Amino acid sequence: MRSRREVLKLVAGAAGGRPEGFFSREEFRILDELTETIIPSDEHSPGARAAGVPAYIAAALAESNDAGLKRRWKTGLKRMGRSGLRGQENDPFFKELKERTAFAYYTSKIGIHSEMEYKGNVMRENW
Amino acid sequence: MTEIDFSKVYDAVVVGSGAAGGMAAHVLTSHGMQVLLLEAGKKMNIEQELRSMEWPYDHPRRGLMPPGHRALSHNEYTVRRPPYAQPNAKSKVYSYIQDDYGADYTKNILVDEREHPYSGTNYAWxxxxxxxxxxxxxxxxxLRLSDYDFKAKSRDGFGEDWPISYADLEPYYDKVDLYLGISGQKENLPHLPDSLFQRPVALNAAEVRLRHALTSMGRTVTPYRAGVTTDGLKHNKYRSRCYGRGACSRKGGCDIHAAFDSPTGLIYPAMDTGNLTLRPGSVVYEVRMDNATGRASGVSFLDSETMRSYEVRAKAVVLGASTLESARLLLLSKIANSSGHVGHNFCEHIMGPSVTGFVKDLAGRPRTNDDGRPGGFYLPRFRNLTERHLKFIRGYGFEGESGASMFPPNAMSTPGFGAAFKRKVREEAGAFITMGAFGEVLPRYESxxxxxxALKDKWGIPALRFDYRFGDNEKRMAEDMVQSALEMFEAAKIEVTAVDRELLTPGWSIHELGTARMGKDARTSVLNQFQQSHDVKNLFVVDGSSHVSASCQNPTWTIMALCWRSCDYLVERLKRDEL
Structure with missing residues (x-):
């Protein structure tokens, strides 16, 4: 689906390093709170926090060599930490935050197996 | 892999190891020819690259590339002009195809644009x-082509007919089907001939709904005709049958090689004959001529690492370097071009127009395994078959799919956040259906x-300059693609949720064709019906460059069928000493 490919490129960059040294403790707390607000735990499955979404996002940003991207996230988190997410849906930073959250969540173990109950990536003798 | 014997005159030297070069190696060696196969790139440990079943969360970047690697965006292709990457750029720069969460699995397969520049008009190469x-x-x-394609000029007056008809190629399509395996369902369509199919994939609920709705319109939704062996191939020990595992849409190949690839499908079996010498890392830059006889004597190549130059000799030279690279090689060698048509009549498929719809009653259903199929569906051409469309000639088909995938297709497009967002993504993820069109680009002399x-690649070889644009026929066709897709979704009572109208950058379909076309007339074509140069009798160009028109069907199967036919002819002539 083209939209998926088009959108994923916005999520460029990735994880690998460690969050320390990029986000302050306070910034990471805000990230943790906002991502869990976007995809919360519910009766069906655990949410972004349990899926390790904030750590993944932080690690991706930490190893990125895009200085503008890093700045955007620092200021964006600060601002959204104060305002909360309600009413921010047209904000470009909200979109970036939501896209990265969704990417990290739906590629996580919890996202794929518990939440989406994905049936593929198994050998099937008869199909 | 054995060393090249430089003192030897090989029966044939084949340049390129993809669908065309691989097929040439297979057919020639099976006839007992001594073949040298030269590939410019590396021979990789492909199993290590592919890791088809690795879960995203087991990859350190969930399949994304590391920092310092990047893919060109659609915007860059549109706004800028090639070359798109400067040789001194800090990042490795890849074409758009690397822009995906499986990108890290293909980063060694695709070229770094910094090393492979080109100039001219916008082109996503x-x-x-x-x-x-x-x-x-x-x-x-x-897919197969039909006489609607081979004899298109006779129907609408544009371009040239192919020098062959479907009857000439049909036995070779059959050979390709049987040797490589193809999955699909018989439909008895005159414009999309059936193959000798192995077991088809099943259409899922939304796809069946579309198929039923279109029957009354005289249109067909058929299971994806995949170059994938679903029943297995007893004669090939390198390939397994498909196990419907899923995540097939991740770019990069299939680690059990149920999906055709040239190394396991063609080249490894060719090596087992003992008649093939393979040399990767061999960048061919010239076809050598023997001026006394007017025949090609062999090729010159550079070792891609040491930059040392070598010359090898052969009784026949077979180019399968790809449509654009073979044209480049002919132009660099200044041969086989008495017609002046080398590089011209360049064509491909437009793509971009697509629609996505939502089938309400499928929402909330238990999860199914839908991407364990090599593909979803194909909706063959329906324009300009029995009646003429007023606004454009030729036609287009749609590729599409529906159902659950590893990454929910609606995760990025569903509005809002919180528990309601999460529930909506979960419940609706399997209920979308999407299809995108591939349409014929007319082969124009000026394309x-x-x-x-002035522009050279990393090896100092002059680069290609593009002079290529879509014309009015393609633009009008694109409008009709959108219109007809909307009509068909409406007929199937599928709610449309997204429409793409924009044509993507030329090249996006990766179906470039027709820069050394075949023809009966040596004044207006480069090759005869056996892909043999009109000018140089022992030179064959067996890739997509030989195609006279693009049709709207994906070209790989036709490339291989044509190549098989031509190589049979080559061997027959060589044995009679008539090359």
């Missing part, structure tokens, strides 16, 4: 330099590539 070329990453839709002597 996707190249894979490694053993097997683009067959390592192809989309696998394996061409030439040599840019």
């Amino acid at each position: 996707v190249r894979a330099r490694c053993l097997g070329g683009k067959t390592n990453i192809w989309g696998r839709l394996a 061409r590539v030439g040599i840019d002597a």
